[in-house]
Amino acid sequence: MNIQYEDPALSGSYGVVGSFPKSFGYGGEEQDLEESCPPADKPRILLMGLRRSGKSSIQKVVFHKMSPNETLFLESTNKIYKDDISSSSFVNFQIWDFPGQVDFFDPTFDSEMIFKGTGALIFVIDAQDDYMEALGRLHLTVSRAFKVNPDINFEVFIHKVDGLSDDHKIETQRDIHQRANDDLADASLEKLHLSFYLTSIYDHSIFEAFSKVVQKLIPQLPTLENLLNIFISHSAIEKAFLFDVVSKIYIATDSSPVDMQSYELCCDMIDVVIDVSCIYGLMEDGSGCAYDKESLAIIKLNNTTVLYLKEVTKFLALVCILREESFERKGLIDYNFHCFRKAIHEVFEVGSSFEGSTNAAGPSSAPERTGGSIMSERFDCKNCKKSLYGQQYIQVENEPHCITCYEGLHANTCQECKEIIGHNAKELAFEDRYYHDHCFRCFRCDRTLADESFTSQGDVLLCSDCYCNEFSSKCVSCDKTVMPGSKILEFDGSSWHEDCFVCHSCEKPIGGEAFVPNKNQYYCVPCYEGRFTPRCSHCNKALTKGGVTYKDEVWHRECFLCAGCSAPLAGQPFTSQGETPYCVKCFSSLYGKKCAACNSAITGFGDGKYISFEDRQWHQPCFKCSRCSVSLVGSGFFPYRDQILCTDCNNDD
Secondary structure, three states, rough: OOOOOOOOOOOOOHHHOHHHHHHHOOHHHHHHHHOOOOOHHHOOOEEEEOOOOHHHHHHHHHHOOOOHHHHHHHOOOOOEEEEEEOOOOOOEEEEEEEOOOOOOOOOOOOOHHHHHEEEEEEEEEEEEOOOOHHHHHHHHHHHHHHHOOOOOOOOEEEEEEHHHHHHHHHHHHHHHHHHHHHHHHHHOOOOOOOOEEEOOOOOOHHHHHHHHHHHHOOOOOOHHHHHHHHHHHHHHOOOOOOOOOOOOEEEEEEEEEEOOOHHHOOOOOOOHHHHHHHHOOOOOOOOOOOOOOEEEEEEEEEEEEEEEHHHHOOOOOEEEEEHHHHHHHHOOOOOHHHHHHHHHHHHHHHHHHOOOOOOOOOOOOOOOOOOOHHHOOOOEEEOOEEEEOOEEEEEEEEEEEEEHHHHHHHHOOOOOOOOEEOOOOOOEEOOOOEHHHHHHHHHOOEEEOOOOOEEOOEEEEEEEHHHHHHHOOOOOOOEEOOOOOOOEEEEEOOEEEEEOOOOOOOOOOOOOOOOOEEEEEEEEEHHHHHHOOEOOOOOOOOOOOOOEEEEEEOOOOOOOOOOOOOOOOOOOOOEEEOOOOEEEHHHHHOOOOOEEOOOOOOOOOOOEEEEEEEOOEEHHHHOOOOOOOOOOOOOOEHHHHEEEHHHHHHHOO
């Protein structure tokens, strides 16, 4: 079901815009704006900085849609260049691009005229160059401007960061921030506040930074944010941006945090819509509008997220991010958008009386409406019932709270300083503890942990360096700390880095392979076998486990064999002839003497004793009287021919 809302006051197309994507400029409305607001009365944004810092390229990329690569051919600015930017009732100002060699002490430089009507001063610093001279010029510029007009918003763009690593970006921003504020403190200008942004024309960071700058110049911003908050809370929308279509600056968003990925998605969607409209939305002769009242787009991503774009005014678009299941209630969303759009147009009308003034206060409340519009509902603090129209607020479990009630009822207490963490303070959480950004520090060295890896030791937070110095093991080889997360090898109470645990002989890392300790030295198996392991007397190979020792020589068990039949002798009775081992059977058959009684070999095994007389031998059990079989061991006997007789049998004869 598709519901259309016709608003007589807003009917008709926006033909006055023309097909602006052809040049992506702002000339279509310039004449009308000149009539309603003379250029001299428009708020100004000053772009300042050293030569070749990137001031002109920023202006051309953001407001004139020049390709970043084309800015390489821009000439240096040698005089003040004034550019009228007239994209909407909210973004209605001039940009003055100053040459880098401006001399504030030149008599022709009129500080009063230049700084008196200025809303924001943007100072651009080239992050890829030595910025010490730029910091000196920054201090001179802002201190001079602050004396003339203390209400100026001072912004610092740390520019050209696309060529820096993430760590280098953070370190550069920290260093510039510290040095700039130290210079102000030395000059007793603590009330002068500088805002810092990391920017590049090669990504969306420059648009994000300019959005923050422009928002500070919009007196109606609280009203716009409240309207967006009401809209998304009644429409199950996760995030909403109110974009200036041409520049892709978002002039307002709801109170939920802005993440760069969501912003980039919305910017890319605007590009897609305009590009497609330029191809398919214009007449054959090129007439018509690429963006008008009927402009609408829906993009479904593969992660169940939906991007929804709708025209708000001839310059503004609302881009929403929501879930597919929420988008099933598109009728409700469209109705709420209709109410939101009408309210925005009324804000335009109210805001027209404030054009040209950066300090005028916007309307204090959203327009009251009838007919069931979401804007007709009261919008009060859940706790104290104070009206929130035109005020900042925070939602807790989908219920709005004024700042005072939020901080009294729901704000967390800093674990370190025990003070409330205000709504506008950066809060860091670890486990069930909360900290101010500046209180989240290492217990030992007091270094900030906001952008560092850290470890918790009980209730104490330690940076990686302090934790390692105090608790981590040290490598016995290089005497350096084994960092947490790196591979550690431990043996017998000692620790090593993986690359430090090497074979004492070949010096190759042992790693997780088998090794053999020997007198506080460690060898890989091949080296140990080559240097220390005994070798088999039979095959001359190293004995790695078990073996047989015989007459100070060693054999593998499988190599210790009978010299006669090659039967294994390990674990079996054996004897030898000279140095040669034999099994009992082979030795008996080859070298053993025969028992005169049983004719079996006398081996020396079993009882191990035998009796020898003249040239005859007997097993001890076999040495008995040939007639009565009485044992003759230890008794007298008489040989009779080939027999032996006991005394009694011999006497009978």
